[in-house]
Amino acid sequence: MQDLSMKLQEIAKLPPDRPMSMPGAFYTSQNRFEHEVATVLNSGWHCLGRQDEIPNSGDFFTANLFNEPLLIVRQAEGDIGVLANVCRHRGMPLAEGRGNVHRFVCSYHAWAYDLDGSLIRSARMKNAGFDSKNCYLHNYNVQLWNGFIYVNLRLDAPQFNFPKLNTLLANYKPESFRIVHIAEEVWNTNWKCLVENFMEGYHLSVVHPETLHGYTPTGLARKLLSENGYTSYAANYPKNIPTRGYGASGLTEDERLRSTLFALFPTQVASLAASLLVSLSIFPISAGQIRVKWTMSTYGKDLSEETIADRIALWEEVNREDREKLERMQIGLASKHALSGPLAEDDYEGTVRDFQLWLATQDRKHS
Ligand code: FES
Numbered sequence: 035m036q037d038l039s040m041k042l043q044e045i046a047k048l049p050p051d052r053p054m055s056m057p058g059a060f061y062t063s064q065n066r067f068e069h070e071v072a073t074v075l076n077s078g079w080h081c082l083g084r085q086d087e088i089p090n091s092g093d094f095f096t097a098n099l100f101n102e103p104l105l106i107v108r109q110a111e112g113d114i115g116v117l118a119n120v121c122r123h124r125g126m127p128l129a130e131g132r133g134n135v136h137r138f139v140c141s142y143h144a145w146a147y148d149l150d151g152s153l154i155r156s157a158r159m160k161n162a163g164f165d166s167k168n169c170y171l172h173n174y175n176v177q178l179w180n181g182f183i184y185v186n187l188r189l190d191a192p193q194f195n196f197p198k199l200n201t202l203l204a205n206y207k208p209e210s211f212r213i214v215h216i217a218e219e220v221w222n223t224n225w226k227c228l229v230e231n232f233m234e235g236y237h238l239s240v241v242h243p244e245t246l247h248g249y250t251p252t253g254l255a256r257k258l259l260s261e262n263g264y265t266s267y268a269a270n271y272p273k274n275i276p277t278r279g280y281g282a283s284g285l286t287e288d289e290r291l292r293s294t295l296f297a298l299f300p301t302q303v304a305s306l307a308a309s310l311l312v313s314l315s316i317f318p319i320s321a322g323q324i325r326v327k328w329t330m331s332t333y334g335k336d337l338s339e340e341t342i343a344d345r346i347a348l349w350e351e352v353n354r355e356d357r358e359k360l361e362r363m364q365i366g367l368a369s370k371h372a373l374s375g376p377l378a379e380d381d382y383e384g385t386v387r388d389f390q391l392w393l394a395t396q397d398r399k400h401s
Pocket residue numbers: 121122123124125126140141142143144145
């Protein structure tokens with residue numbers, strides 16, 4: 035593990051025109067994974083989904099972040115809260131899946147909690163040691179950004195702020211996109227492999243010849259902005275391609291003719307186009323397994339029901355293609371011959387290097 039931390043620092047110091055990948059153990063070692071949970075993952079901001087998944091008071095959905103069960107809820111005043119999904123009596127999770135409630139009632143001994151986490155009912159609790167005011171659900175650190183919901187498990191973590199990324203995305207009006215599809219899957223891959231895979235254009239034409247190559251061929255991939263905390267690239271469309279929806283009125287022609295892919299480290303990757311927003315939230319389970327929640331949102335009334343159904347089917351296929359590659363690669367990465375290898379130039383794999391640089395900074399900060 036110590037070796038991998040040293041290797042990460044070494045790789046981060048390589049000149050930008052000589053980038054290298056990390057060796058296989060970086061992605062397969064359970065020790066490394068536990069180190070990451072305790073450091074970079076535990077201190078990171080994680081996207082849980084879209085705000086319009088829970089439009090009405092009492093709407094909720096659940097998630098699990100490194101064994102912490104979470105309850106994401108629209109509260110009475112319209113705020114969004116992320117609560118510990120753990121009863122303060124004897125630890126039962128309070129809710130499962132998604133739904134709408136007036137209050138959360140524990141299935142074990144019927145303690146009831148308000149939408150803000152305060153305990154409002156606890157039958158027959160007469161012991162002197164009991165005070166309902168001390169038995170509220172833990173409230174996590176929440177940030178809302180561009181229509182997404184983020185949580186940080188640390189209460190002292192400062193909110194993130196990326197003005198340049200905001201500017202890059204602003205014309206698309208990402209906060210106005212409306213959700214049309216939510217799906218969750220378990221993939222046998224390392225969490226970092228999916229971040230890297232989603233964010234590099236080098237594989238597009240090879241892995242997605244039928245699904246993506248026509249619109250976003252590898253040859254047109256161009257690196258965009260990156261800073262400490264995120265990276266981005268443009269998957270440009272060929273000039274003669276028919277438009278895929280007009281999107282927001284302020285979009286430039288260039289913005290309309292590309293998908294803007296961005297990663298908010300550590301666990302969100304997304305693709306934003308004029309009329310379509312696809313976002314993947316990665317919930318790491320172990321070194322070799324993740325839960326992926328992906329959402330699709332569309333802009334205004336740009337796309338017909340039929341087109342939306344086609345886009346969902348297309349993305350299901352794209353995800354299947356990526357998943358198959360990543361699950362196969364996880365086997366190769368476990369080999370002692372999975373050595374550090376040379377990366378392609380900035381436009382194709384510069385985003386992988388950006389991720390390495392960020393991971394190296396985080397590792398220095400927390401070690
Ligand atoms: S564990 Fe929830 S009421 Fe007992």
